[in-house]
Amino acid sequence: MKSFDSIYEDDAKDFDIKIVRRLLTFPKPYKMQVAIAMVFTLFTSFIIPLRPYLTKIAIDDYIGASDWEGLLFISVMLFGLMIFAGLLRFGLAYLMEWVGQKVLYDLRMKVFAHIQELPFSYYDKTPVGTLVTRVTNDIEALNKLFSSGIIMILADFLLIFSIVGFMFYTNVELALISLCILPALIVVSFIFKHRVRKLFIEVRLQVSKMNSFLNETISGISTVKLFSREGNQADRFRVINTKIRGLHLESIFYYAIFFPVVEFISVLALCIVLWYTAGNIAMGAMTVGILIAFLQYAEMFFRPVRDLTEKYTTLQSALAAAERVFDILDQAGDIENTEKTSIREFTGKIEFRNVSFSYDGEKQVLENISFTVNKGETVAFVGATGSGKTTILNLLCGFYKNYSGEILIDGYELRELDQSSVRNLIALVMQDVFLFSRTIGENISLGNEQITRNLIENAAKAIGAFEFIDKLPGRFDEPVSERGSTLSSGQKQLLSFTRAFASAPEILILDEATSSIDSESERVIENSVEKLLAGRTSIIIAHRLSTVKKANKIFVMHLGGIRESGNHQELLRQGGLYSKLYKLQFDHEAVG
Numbered sequence: 001m002k003s004f005d006s007i008y009e010d011d012a013k014d015f016d017i018k019i020v021r022r023l024l025t026f027p028k029p030y031k032m033q034v035a036i037a038m039v040f041t042l043f044t045s046f047i048i049p050l051r052p053y054l055t056k057i058a059i060d061d062y063i064g065a066s067d068w069e070g071l072l073f074i075s076v077m078l079f080g081l082m083i084f085a086g087l088l089r090f091g092l093a094y095l096m097e098w099v100g101q102k103v104l105y106d107l108r109m110k111v112f113a114h115i116q117e118l119p120f121s122y123y124d125k126t127p128v129g130t131l132v133t134r135v136t137n138d139i140e141a142l143n144k145l146f147s148s149g150i151i152m153i154l155a156d157f158l159l160i161f162s163i164v165g166f167m168f169y170t171n172v173e174l175a176l177i178s179l180c181i182l183p184a185l186i187v188v189s190f191i192f193k194h195r196v197r198k199l200f201i202e203v204r205l206q207v208s209k210m211n212s213f214l215n216e217t218i219s220g221i222s223t224v225k226l227f228s229r230e231g232n233q234a235d236r237f238r239v240i241n242t243k244i245r246g247l248h249l250e251s252i253f254y255y256a257i258f259f260p261v262v263e264f265i266s267v268l269a270l271c272i273v274l275w276y277t278a279g280n281i282a283m284g285a286m287t288v289g290i291l292i293a294f295l296q297y298a299e300m301f302f303r304p305v306r307d308l309t310e311k312y313t314t315l316q317s318a319l320a321a322a323e324r325v326f327d328i329l330d331q332a333g334d335i336e337n338t339e340k341t342s343i344r345e346f347t348g349k350i351e352f353r354n355v356s357f358s359y360d361g362e363k364q365v366l367e368n369i370s371f372t373v374n375k376g377e378t379v380a381f382v383g384a385t386g387s388g389k390t391t392i393l394n395l396l397c398g399f400y401k402n403y404s405g406e407i408l409i410d411g412y413e414l415r416e417l418d419q420s421s422v423r424n425l426i427a428l429v430m431q432d433v434f435l436f437s438r439t440i441g442e443n444i445s446l447g448n449e450q451i452t453r454n455l456i457e458n459a460a461k462a463i464g465a466f467e468f469i470d471k472l473p474g475r476f477d478e479p480v481s482e483r484g485s486t487l488s489s490g491q492k493q494l495l496s497f498t499r500a501f502a503s504a505p506e507i508l509i510l511d512e513a514t515s516s517i518d519s520e521s522e523r524v525i526e527n528s529v530e531k532l533l534a535g536r537t538s539i540i541i542a543h544r545l546s547t548v549k550k551a552n553k554i555f556v557m558h559l560g561g562i563r564e565s566g567n568h569q570e571l572l573r574q575g576g577l578y579s580k581l582y583k584l585q586f587d588h589e590a591v592g
Contacts, residue, residue: 019326024150026107033098034095037092037096037099040088040089041092041154042158043085043088044089044159046162049162049163051078052292052296052297052300053169053170054074054078055289055292055293055296056287056290056293058071060287060289061289064287064288064289096147096151100143100145100146103142104142107142108139110329111134111325114329121402127212127215127216128215129208129209132211133208133211133212137204137207137211139321139325141317141321142322144318145318145322153308156305156307159300159304160304163304167179167301171290174286174294177273178297178298180269181272185265188261189258189262189305196251196254196255197317200317202247203244203251204320207244209240210237213236258309262305266298266301269302273294277294340418341412341418342417342418343417343418343421344421346410346506346507347375349372350396350507351371352369352372352392352407353370354369355369355370355406355407357395359391365391365560366403366560367560369392369560371562373537378539378540378552379540380539380540380542381539381554382545382548382578383556383557384558387560393509393539395407396509398422398423409422425507426509427507429496429510429511430511431511431512433495435480435487436480437481437482439476440474440477443480444459444476444498444499445502451503455502456498459501460498462532463494463501464494465491497532507538508532508538509538509541510539510540510541510542545582548568553567554571558577564576
């Protein structure tokens with residue numbers, strides 16, 4: 001996979017037709033609207049250059065001949081054509097904006113859905129702020145591509161060719177003279193395009209970095225405040241913000257130079273036309289109508305040329321954004337094979353057979369792990385931090401699939417099972433409880449329509465969370481702030497237990513689920529945990545050995561392997577690692 005910085009570096013490459021072709025697949029559902037826009041473009045490109053030619057006819061054929069009826073007719077025709085052209089331009093702009101917003105909606109939904117399908121290994125190495133930038137800023141950049149990009153670029157090209165055609169039809173000499181400054185305009189436009197494109201690429205890189213920094217800082221604001229690092233974070237943000245400001249000011253500088261230069265070139269062309277035509281009019285070789293027409297043509301010609309330069313830069317920026325969006329879409333997701341077996345009920349056992357695993361492909365976290373968990377059993381994994389306990393749960397939940405060996409559920413290899421059906425059997429309660437910015441009830445049900453309000457309330461009563469929920473102003477409809485910041489650690493953990501209980505799992509996993517509970521909340525949970533575990537296959541990970549005494553089996557982990565196994569009493573009698581850990585913890589608690 002490309003790194004995001006390397007993608008930004010690649011943005012300086014030439015126009016990539018492959019990306020354009022891929023992008024053009026998204027407006028296909030709206031091909032009727034695009035076809036209508038194309039028709040509007042063709043009509044507009046012909047009608048707009050018609051105005052100077054009709055002006056020439058009006059001056060030379062009717063005003064010069066004092067034909068007032070003919071002048072009235074040509075004036076009405078001009079007025080009608082301009083009204084019609086205005087309606088066409090309105091229709092073109094509205095249609096393309098409509099198509100652009102529809103495509104953006106579809107693309108956002110596609111990217112968001114794909115992000116949810118990506119494996120956990122992708123999130124391990126990709127900052128959240130970067131993903132947010134992809135779904136927001138980068139996709140928004142594509143709006144200009146679809147609304148005022150490809151079609152409008154085509155419209156400008158058609159308009160330029162149409163203007164040039166009318167110029168040559170009106171007078172070949174003046175057409176050639178008017179276009180003699182075109183090489184200078186091309187050179188200026190190329191320099192501007194090259195400089196501004198690099199700036200836009202760098203701006204997007206810095207915006208992505210800023211989003212990642214903001215996400216990290218705001219998520220860890222309690223740590224920042226606790227260690228009084230606000231000033232340090234502000235300084236780091238100032239560096240990023242200053243760079244973005246400088247890049248924008250530099251781009252403004254180039255725009256401030258480019259447009260006056262283009263205006264100067266266009267005025268120079270007008271002066272040349274005026275000087276050449278004036279002499280020919282004096283000699284009777286040209287008419288005043290031709291002069292007026294060419295003055296209008298020259299002004300018309302430079303407007304789309306100038307717009308094309310700006311739109312090409314916009315197109316390059318959009319293509320750079322598209323490449324970054326496609327980089328996400330091209331990541332292999334956890335796509336389920338429809339032929340995989342669905343498991344509706346857990347009836348047998350869970351087996352790990354010689355399972356080894358590494359997060360980075362180098363350092364082994366698990367080495368040849370083998371164990372069995374029978375239906376209805378409560379097993380526990382204990383050991384020092386980094387011994388591989390949580391990794392076992394990550395593999396069982398299907399978060400990572402690049403392990404060696406076999407993980408079997410009821411005799412089926414985990415990778416051959418439909419992942420959704422497996423996860424429907426499991427409830428996971430972790431130490432770090434994640435709560436969404438929704439109501440209390442919605443955080444318990446997580447949008448599962450089968451979990452009714454009655455089930456939610458009964459689960460809260462069974463776990464012991466009902467007491468504090470009932471005291472909230474909105475009770476189960478009380479909004480939860482981001483990440484549950486207004487709730488205590490104990491209350492958040494009680495909600496996570498209630499969430500697990502309400503889903504009625506057949507396999508319950510507790511990952512340090514009581515480590516952050518205060519003594520009062522712990523007593524509430526201890527009174528309910530037996531009911532939560534009853535009749536279920538349970539897997540418990542804990543540092544506090546007092547929470548695993550009643551487990552049927554205890555596996556002692558050390559350096560990625562299982563060193564001891566047995567129940568609490570058996571392990572104490574062995575006098576091994578578990579016994580030492582227990583004595584150390586017991587002595588520490590006794591001293592405390």
